[in-house]
Amino acid sequence: MIQATGSQKSWDDMEEFAVELCSVWYSPNGDHHILKNIDLKIKRGTCLALIGPSGSGKTTLFKIITRFLKPCSGSVIVRGSCGSLEKNKVGYIPQQLGLVRSLTALENVLIGAHSRIGLAGTLLGVFPKKEVELAAKYLNMVGIGHKAAKKVYTLSGGERQRVAIARALMQQPEIILADEFVSNLDIITAREILAEPRSWR
Ligand SMILES: Nc1ncnc2c1ncn2[C@@H]1O[C@H](COP(=O)(O)OP(=O)(O)OP(=O)(O)O)[C@@H](O)[C@H]1O
Numbered sequence: 001m002i003q004a005t006g007s008q009k010s011w012d013d014m015e016e017f018a019v020e021l022c023s024v025w026y027s028p029n030g031d032h033h034i035l036k037n038i039d040l041k042i043k044r045g046t047c048l049a050l051i052g053p054s055g056s057g058k059t060t061l062f063k064i065i066t067r068f069l070k071p072c073s074g075s076v077i078v079r080g081s082c083g084s085l086e087k088n089k090v091g092y093i094p095q096q097l098g099l100v101r102s103l104t105a106l107e108n109v110l111i112g113a114h115s116r117i118g119l120a121g122t123l124l125g126v127f128p129k130k131e132v133e134l135a136a137k138y139l140n141m142v143g144i145g146h147k148a149a150k151k152v153y154t155l156s157g158g159e160r161q162r163v164a165i166a167r168a169l170m171q172q173p174e175i176i177l178a179d180e181f182v183s184n185l186d187i188i189t190a191r192e193i194l195a196e197p198r199s200w201r
């Protein structure tokens with residue numbers, strides 16, 4: 001369970017924050033609360049790590065911010081450069097990655113463009129050339145451009161993590177939420193990936 005931190009800051013400076021949670025409570029069944037009275041403000045342009053024991057509610061908090069889950073009470077504001085952010089402008093790298101194993105790395109990254117391509121195009125695998133080029137660019141950026149045509153089930157854990165990062169970048173998000181996205185990696189690869197977020201912009 002994540003407990004309230006009791007932010008002391010004034011609410012006058014709201015606009016400088018990309019994410020603001022105020023008195024958020026969440027329970028999956030209306031009984032036991034996983035999140036209790038959470039206040040959280042994340043400034044624009046910052047890189048923040050959320051650390052806590054297993055089962056403490058980190059993934060739940062991410063799902064509240066991405067609006068996959070609705071809080072029982074409290075307010076959630078996710079703000080981009082032009083005001084309130086649409087859901088698809090928040091790039092989410094889930095703990096389990098959520099890749100389609102039977103598709104190639106490139107095809108998985110292209111799924112990140114679904115809000116621009118449309119559901120039909122995404123399902124049929126019909127992608128405009130410029131989106132394919134963009135997907136290839138992001139795969140290169142995370143260091144696995146040479147694996148673009150490989151099926152995901154043939155990739156290593158670290159390579160899959162990178163595909164998931166590239167897919168999130170493909171959304172051209174203003175905010176990226178990455179949930180334990182290096183937890184299964186060896187220390188060298190984890191360090192390499194953790195050094196990257198600032199260069200993703
Ligand atoms: N839909 C649900 N119904 C009931 N309990 C749930 C549900 N989702 C999460 N929980 C419980 O809420 C708690 C927090 O889960 P959550 O996945 O947010 O933890 P976490 O901090 O991300 O853990 P980990 O570090 O292991 O990933 C856990 O005890 C989990 O069992």
Ligand SMILES: [Mg+2]
Pocket residue numbers: 058059060095179180
């Ligand atoms: Mg988790």
